[in-house]
Amino acid sequence: MTPATSAVARALERIERLDPALHAFIEVWPKTASAREREAVARRLPLGGLPFAVKGPSGIRSCAARRLIAAGGVPVGATSVPGPGAVWQTWGQGAHGRTVNPWRADRTPGGSSAGSAVAVATGMAEAATGSDGAGSVRIPAAWCGVFGLKTTNGLLPSPDRTGLASAGVLARSAAAAEPCLRRVLDGGGAPDGAPGRPPPGLPLPAVYSEDLGFAEVDPEVAAVVRAAVDRLVAAGTVRLLDRDAGLLDPAGAWTAVRGGSPDDPETVRVRRTNDERLDALLVGGALLLTPATPNRPHGHEGPGTRYSTALTWAFNLSGHPAASLPAGFTGDGCPVGLQMVAPRGADLELLAAARAVEDALPPARTPPRAGRD
Known part of the structure; x- marks a missing residue:
């Protein structure tokens, strides 16, 4: 693996180049990301160093993030969420300013998983974690043109004392989200190469x-x-x-x-x-x-x-x-x-x-x- 072929290196380069205008991240972790990628590749972990983003300053401690890391995913940074005192939740505040919609800079990307949706829409991460208490994964997924899934409530620990919020994953498509969602849902314990869920009968x-x-x-x-x-x-x-x-x-x-x-x-x-x-x-x-x-x-x-x-x-x-x-x-x-x-x-x-x-x-x-x- 060389920097030119490293998925994490590509993600970090895009963050450096694009985020000053998009404001999707509040923190970026290039040194730890590169080290984790080397370890994931050396150990032949299932996700193989796949770069993902975590929602907000506490996202790295979420159950979903921990399971992705255990399976060889590499967190590259923490994404924007609404700023302190926000009375509405469909926006984000990144390190460089308010998060903008990658389709129209004059519009919000949705929220509260705002930066997560922008990161995957623009290739700054291949996937991202989110949490959804009223639509906070699905709304930014919709408004940024990506896929986002809120899991069944109670399936994973809720970050909300009321239990309304449930963990979620965002990616460019359902196909791209599948490797991460399977690891999040099964605890990272599925054997490498295990078959996915069979295609549903149509229609x-x-x-x-x-x-x-x-x-x-x-x-x-x-x-x-x-x-x-x-x-x-x-x-x-x-x-x-x-x-x-x-x-x-x-x-x-x-x-x-x-x-x-x-x-x-x-x-x-x-x-x-x-x-x-x-x-x-x-x-x-x-x-x-x-x-x-x-x-x-x-x-x-x-x-x-x-x-x-x-x-x-x-x-x-x-x-x-x-x-x-x-x-x-x-x-x-x-x-x-x-x-x-x-x-x-x-x-x-x-x-x-x-x-x-x-x-x-x-x-x-x-x-x-x-x-x-």
């Missing part, structure tokens, strides 16, 4: 909902996602089921749980009702497909009138695994995410389904701010 049974019965969705965002779903149906990848995906708006229940009042009677009613409806929707291993966000990336000045979490936080309350993958672009050049939700515990099945879906959609594009190798 995948799925329910499509534009708004989950309550959200106000930007018409152009909805149209992009609907066009992607229609393409999946035409390709024989998805078979739509006639099931009602109407849920109760979870905003009040999520806020109550986050505020320490999970036993509030209305919160209990909303959660029980939505759990029952989701169980009926996903029976038989069906998927639920929705837009990942009701809105496109907003400006750095604030989130506007639509909650970007409107279509994601129901699944932090219910605990279901959920992913966002690229669905296309709005006319002003903003990426749009397709959210996929699976039954609880079916994380690897969701990953396999996401791989089948992305195979039937146009290949993900490279952001204009990703620079050149």
Whole structure:
């Protein structure tokens, strides 16, 4: 291995060249990264020195990061999250300034795993860890045009005392995320060369909902996602089921749980009702497909009138695994995410389904701010 062929060296070079404009990282660890890469290669560990980023200043201590390191992944740095005192979470503050969307610098990348999404979108890391308490993996994945998966709540230790937050992984695609997700989910104990989850039988049974019965969705965002779903149906990848995906708006229940009042009677009613409806929707291993966000990336000045979490936080309350993958672009050049939700515990099945879906959609594009190798 020489510096010219080293994956970690390439990642570090891109960070040095691109991050002064993107502001995705708060810390970079070139010396320890190079040493860990040499060790991973020498020991022939499964991930072989794959460079990844960790979310925020505490990310290196997360269960996901520890498992990736044990499998031969190499953390190259810690990525941006919202700054102190932020009252909304869809932005990041890197070492050089506020994190910018690699598709449009005047827009936020989403958050709170902001820098993680920007890092993988621009090739500064091949994967990144994240955590998702209301959409914090799926929203930046959607707005940066990458893949992000929130694991089943409780499957890994939660960084949030309420249990709403669950670990996640971001990568350029579901295929690129698979080696990392398998190590995160199985504890790094799968033998080298072990086969992945077999491809799912096609067509995948799925329910499509534009708004989950309550959200106000930007018409152009909805149209992009609907066009992607229609393409999946035409390709024989998805078979739509006639099931009602109407849920109760979870905003009040999520806020109550986050505020320490999970036993509030209305919160209990909303959660029980939505759990029952989701169980009926996903029976038989069906998927639920929705837009990942009701809105496109907003400006750095604030989130506007639509909650970007409107279509994601129901699944932090219910605990279901959920992913966002690229669905296309709005006319002003903003990426749009397709959210996929699976039954609880079916994380690897969701990953396999996401791989089948992305195979039937146009290949993900490279952001204009990703620079050149």
